[in-house]
Amino acid sequence: MTSEADNTYDVVVLGAGSTGENVADIVVKGGLSAVLVESELVGGECSYWACMPSKALLRGTEALAAARAVDGAKQAVTGEQDVAATLERRNSFTSNWDDVWQVKWVEDSGIGLLRGTGRLDGERTVVVTAADGSETRLTARHAVAVCTGSTAAVPPIDGLREISPWTPREATSAKQVPGRLLVVGGGVVGCEMATAWSALGSQVTLIELGERLLPALEPKAGEAVAAALREAGVDVRLGVGVTAARREGDDVVLVTGDGEVRGDEVLVAVGRRPGTAAIGVDTVGLEPGKYLDVDDSLQVRGVPWLYGVGDVNGRRLLTHMGKYQARQAGAAIVARATGEQVSLADWSPFVATADRAATPSVVFTDPQVASVGLTTMEAAEKGLPHRVVDIPIAVAGSSLHADGYTGTAIMVVDTEREVLLGVTFVGPDVGEMLQSATIAVVGEVPIARLWHAVPAYPTISEVWLRLLENYRG
Numbered sequence: 001m002t003s004e005a006d007n008t009y010d011v012v013v014l015g016a017g018s019t020g021e022n023v024a025d026i027v028v029k030g031g032l033s034a035v036l037v038e039s040e041l042v043g044g045e046c047s048y049w050a051c052m053p054s055k056a057l058l059r060g061t062e063a064l065a066a067a068r069a070v071d072g073a074k075q076a077v078t079g080e081q082d083v084a085a086t087l088e089r090r091n092s093f094t095s096n097w098d099d100v101w102q103v104k105w106v107e108d109s110g111i112g113l114l115r116g117t118g119r120l121d122g123e124r125t126v127v128v129t130a131a132d133g134s135e136t137r138l139t140a141r142h143a144v145a146v147c148t149g150s151t152a153a154v155p156p157i158d159g160l161r162e163i164s165p166w167t168p169r170e171a172t173s174a175k176q177v178p179g180r181l182l183v184v185g186g187g188v189v190g191c192e193m194a195t196a197w198s199a200l201g202s203q204v205t206l207i208e209l210g211e212r213l214l215p216a217l218e219p220k221a222g223e224a225v226a227a228a229l230r231e232a233g234v235d236v237r238l239g240v241g242v243t244a245a246r247r248e249g250d251d252v253v254l255v256t257g258d259g260e261v262r263g264d265e266v267l268v269a270v271g272r273r274p275g276t277a278a279i280g281v282d283t284v285g286l287e288p289g290k291y292l293d294v295d296d297s298l299q300v301r302g303v304p305w306l307y308g309v310g311d312v313n314g315r316r317l318l319t320h321m322g323k324y325q326a327r328q329a330g331a332a333i334v335a336r337a338t339g340e341q342v343s344l345a346d347w348s349p350f351v352a353t354a355d356r357a358a359t360p361s362v363v364f365t366d367p368q369v370a371s372v373g374l375t376t377m378e379a380a381e382k383g384l385p386h387r388v389v390d391i392p393i394a395v396a397g398s399s400l401h402a403d404g405y406t407g408t409a410i411m412v413v414d415t416e417r418e419v420l421l422g423v424t425f426v427g428p429d430v431g432e433m434l435q436s437a438t439i440a441v442v443g444e445v446p447i448a449r450l451w452h453a454v455p456a457y458p459t460i461s462e463v464w465l466r467l468l469e470n471y472r473g
Ligand SMILES: Cc1cc2nc3c(=O)[nH]c(=O)nc-3n(C[C@H](O)[C@H](O)[C@H](O)COP(=O)(O)OP(=O)(O)OC[C@H]3O[C@@H](n4cnc5c(N)ncnc54)[C@H](O)[C@@H]3O)c2cc1C
Pocket: 014, 015, 016, 017, 018, 019, 020, 037, 038, 039, 040, 041, 042, 043, 044, 045, 046, 049, 050, 051, 052, 054, 055, 116, 117, 118, 119, 147, 148, 149, 150, 168, 172, 189, 275, 278, 279, 309, 310, 311, 312, 316, 317, 318, 319, 320, 321, 322
């Protein structure tokens, strides 16, 4: 531990996930001292139980699908995916759940690290209980940044907790492929994990309460993913609730509105809970178990020395958005510590405006879903004057990319300002096209100027030209 003699630091960061690490890094680079408090692995959910292992599980399947979609290349694919090698590659991306490299990075960055479970204990104070029960009291001169993330939600279904279901942690770290996997929840985790484990040999049943998969995204995204999962042999059940769960011998049994289903494991992927239940927020007048209510500089409303950054504020539950918030909050903490003015105006260096206006995300299903900004539904809900262009991705670049390439491009345009509100691409490998859309949305590039952003031929990006032509009519 890099320490200050009296355990007083400029900034105390509670939780060393990807968000906390970035807050600490920014404030230290800004000339302040900082300590990270971590109860599990330095690096948090993304490195060990979320983004990295899940994408590593999916990548082999994607690569094989890409080769199989090109005549001439597909003839070279004569075998099946090596499951053991895939799991081993996944293990290497989590460093075998060892945080030694991230700890080294923390130390090399001049950030203090204290292992243990932290909780707030009144103004600018964090008490850390180590594994041996000893307590350390930390004081922050300027700010405490709470970056304790989120945990998997388990709905109050009769018997569900008792059967010890998989959460996303077990689904991303499993050492064996379950024969039959039941997945409850057809959101991002449910769709990605159904894709991954089905490709690795599980017989998967995916149960979604709503009428479509990926309900927060454009309807065509969920429809395309459901069709592809069914094509891959997944039993996709929509509009189905689970009322009870039990074990019978080696089987898990779910009682649903659509009859009983049996499996070897059940993954519950129905969303997240904020990491605020047991961190002493009540000692500073806040309610435990709720997302932290923050302003755009990530400062907790009513508690000026307290910041809530990353999943814990519920704004956008994505690694890259947590890290973006960390950069903005870190800049605001440094500025306030040095008496500089902090502008809360949209797009200032101290605020996370993109949380509201331009959040990019990629769902790594087959097809991928890449989206940024507002969906059609969100533009309508906000009452914004808008027009939607919704076209197939069918350009020279896409037909070269893969035989029989199918996909969709959707663009939501603000008709008053003639700028993009949001863009969604659905199709193989569209994730790598997303940054172009993100730049257009963040930059509020006028449609008239976008005409000059000529897509190279022959790439899938040519669909941009088709979108603009369609808009102009
Ligand atoms: C299966 C899955 C796949 C995902 N894939 C992606 C993806 O591909 N791309 C993407 O952008 N996002 C993805 N996400 C979301 C992403 O994982 C989260 O948004 C991100 O990890 C949040 O980072 P965080 O630092 O805010 O929180 P966390 O990573 O949860 O870190 C919080 C840290 O705080 C620590 N902590 C908590 N309480 C205490 C305490 N009292 N004392 C000390 N330490 C404490 C925890 O141990 C943890 O290390 C995925 C999520 C899941 C579940």
